Amino acid sequence: MLEAVDLECVRGDRRLFAGVGLTVAPGELLHVRGPNGSGKTTLLRMLCGLVKPVAGEVRWAGRPARELGDGFLALLTYVGHHNAIKDELTGPENLLVHARLCGAPDDAATLSAALERLGMKAYGRVPCKVLSAGQKRRTALARLLISRSPLWILDEPFNALDVGAVATLQQAIQGHLQRDGMVVLTTHQDVPIDGAVKTLHMGA
Amino acid sequence: MSSGGPNWFKYASPMAFYPLAGRLIPWFAVPAVVLTAIGLYMTFFVAPVDYRQGDAYRIMFIHVPAAWMSMWLYICMAVYAALGLVVRTRLSSMMAQAIAPTGAMFTFIALWTGAFWGKPMWGAWWVWDARLTSELILLFLYIGVMALRAAIDDTRRADRASGLLALVGVVNVPIIYYSVQWWNTLHQGASISMTAAPTMSRIMLWTLLVMTFAFWAHAFVTSLMRVRGIILERERHAEWVAEMVDETK
Amino acid sequence: MVRRDLTLVMRNRADVATILFFFVIVVSLFPLGVGPEMNILRTIAPGVVWVAALLASMLSLGRMFAADHADGTLEQLLVAPAPLALLVLGKVIAHWLASGVPLVLMAPLLGLQFGLPADGLAVLMVSLLLGTPVLSLVGAIGAALTLGVRGGGVLVSLLVLPLYIPVLIFGAGAVDATVSGLGGQAHLSILAAMLVLAGCFTPWATAAALRISLD
Numbered sequence: 001m002l003e004a005v006d007l008e009c010v011r012g013d014r015r016l017f018a019g020v021g022l023t024v025a026p027g028e029l030l031h032v033r034g035p036n037g038s039g040k041t042t043l044l045r046m047l048c049g050l051v052k053p054v055a056g057e058v059r060w061a062g063r064p065a066r067e068l069g070d071g072f073l074a075l076l077t078y079v080g081h082h083n084a085i086k087d088e089l090t091g092p093e094n095l096l097v098h099a100r101l102c103g104a105p106d107d108a109a110t111l112s113a114a115l116e117r118l119g120m121k122a123y124g125r126v127p128c129k130v131l132s133a134g135q136k137r138r139t140a141l142a143r144l145l146i147s148r149s150p151l152w153i154l155d156e157p158f159n160a161l162d163v164g165a166v167a168t169l170q171q172a173i174q175g176h177l178q179r180d181g182m183v184v185l186t187t188h189q190d191v192p193i194d195g196a197v198k199t200l201h202m203g204a
Numbered sequence: 205m206s207s208g209g210p211n212w213f214k215y216a217s218p219m220a221f222y223p224l225a226g227r228l229i230p231w232f233a234v235p236a237v238v239l240t241a242i243g244l245y246m247t248f249f250v251a252p253v254d255y256r257q258g259d260a261y262r263i264m265f266i267h268v269p270a271a272w273m274s275m276w277l278y279i280c281m282a283v284y285a286a287l288g289l290v291v292r293t294r295l296s297s298m299m300a301q302a303i304a305p306t307g308a309m310f311t312f313i314a315l316w317t318g319a320f321w322g323k324p325m326w327g328a329w330w331v332w333d334a335r336l337t338s339e340l341i342l343l344f345l346y347i348g349v350m351a352l353r354a355a356i357d358d359t360r361r362a363d364r365a366s367g368l369l370a371l372v373g374v375v376n377v378p379i380i381y382y383s384v385q386w387w388n389t390l391h392q393g394a395s396i397s398m399t400a401a402p403t404m405s406r407i408m409l410w411t412l413l414v415m416t417f418a419f420w421a422h423a424f425v426t427s428l429m430r431v432r433g434i435i436l437e438r439e440r441h442a443e444w445v446a447e448m449v450d451e452t453k
Numbered sequence: 454m455v456r457r458d459l460t461l462v463m464r465n466r467a468d469v470a471t472i473l474f475f476f477v478i479v480v481s482l483f484p485l486g487v488g489p490e491m492n493i494l495r496t497i498a499p500g501v502v503w504v505a506a507l508l509a510s511m512l513s514l515g516r517m518f519a520a521d522h523a524d525g526t527l528e529q530l531l532v533a534p535a536p537l538a539l540l541v542l543g544k545v546i547a548h549w550l551a552s553g554v555p556l557v558l559m560a561p562l563l564g565l566q567f568g569l570p571a572d573g574l575a576v577l578m579v580s581l582l583l584g585t586p587v588l589s590l591v592g593a594i595g596a597a598l599t600l601g602v603r604g605g606g607v608l609v610s611l612l613v614l615p616l617y618i619p620v621l622i623f624g625a626g627a628v629d630a631t632v633s634g635l636g637g638q639a640h641l642s643i644l645a646a647m648l649v650l651a652g653c654f655t656p657w658a659t660a661a662a663l664r665i666s667l668d
Binding site: 051052070073076078080101102 | 460523524525526528529530531532533534535536540667668
């Protein structure tokens, strides 16, 4: 179970947010909402350990995530605002690097199956710089399909996706929740997903 | 904390430290002025003429303490920076920030007075000797730490980034200190050590010590004054600062 | 990690060539400025080649993390369940293979232009071989600290050059000592020691710097 207590974030002189607490149990999805600049992305980065909170802490199964270190990082897959796609590499190559890095299955069959599900199979041999924004986003999201980690942290995953890809991603999230996975995501759209969906509103 | 004795951690908060620093400043400012006056008097009128180096050696009484302080202050800055990084007390980073300009000034004085001494002694303003070069690197490091801090807007990130740089630069301090022993260069070795009898006359030693304490007190005064300014600037949104400003109105 | 970065480099070959040409041009400027007097050139050769190598290596530092920072890959490296210091080491090795090794290979040719004797050339190569990885390792700290900072390019030289000076002194010193017949053994040993120390400690410092910069 992911838990965060009393998180506080200060940027320069401004207090972005304070006293933010949340819990996500297996099979639950947490939808973080709020206007632009309310600190949604920062909160997600804080959950990943990329940003250190001024106060409060992130806990996994009751233990501080900072103590668990790499053990905690092995449990999460993060797809951030940026795609983390190298323009010079092809889609499968990008995915392979990620798989190696995270210890996910890295055989060619799994990788191409993941890309195929997102409709990116035809582009397997071209460098990513010729792809459109939506196609790059799909390639980035293919990481989720090969991930074995129980916690997904997604920053605006539906951005730039067309209707078909949105549906595929919804299915993937749904399936993940049914396998007792956990999802934390931000998006300005409504999330049409059945099951335990919680919402966290961030103030402006 | 044990129950007995003052609670030192209390002063790790900027709010408690601000008035303490204010009370401490006169205690260092007076000795700084008095000792500098005594030290300069001893330098020019009491200390005897050196039989080998003539009158020019008198600049040593400024040069040596300044060089000591330049290294010592760097270590202090690095220790505060490390505390700021590990324990994350806000005051430590502020102290590190406050010490840097004073340290850079002493480094500059040491290099400058060294040049004045070098001209009559070595016949050159500057020699590419190991100690001179490494002291110059120290000056660059001070400048680098200050420049990195100035370039980053977010104070917390600036604290941590410049703190890390200060820590990396610590490698240089022992190099300066031992450079005279490691490399046989022009710069003379240390004339004072804790264990052996000093190779200089007693009065020269006293002059040197007086000047060192004077500089030390000076460093305290400038750093404390600067840290008070930094505290006010960073805590300007805090209630206690607002209250204090109201009182003085 | 090394393999990924090298593939990236291979697909951007022009960058490597630019750095290499920069190195060659800087070195070639000196005979034009100082005059074609062979004796003078021979004495300044080690220093000139080393300073040029220093500048070339520094010029390429910006690339080490900046692209990864911009496209979000760096975030992925930080949340990957692998020791960040090791990943950093991988990136530094790739950076060195792409920027340091070409310099090492090019150096004897330039030394020849300056009239260095054969043993001097050999020591020049060995000193660069030992020294340029130290430059990459130490430079990585500066590159990581200045990520996303305004005026980062100029700032990185201010931070990194003071730390490069010892490498320069012993690198050029080794060649000088060999040419003057004293033997560069001692200098090379110190360079090797620096390499070992830098290899052990700088990846941790760089990892810490990256965490600070991405906060």
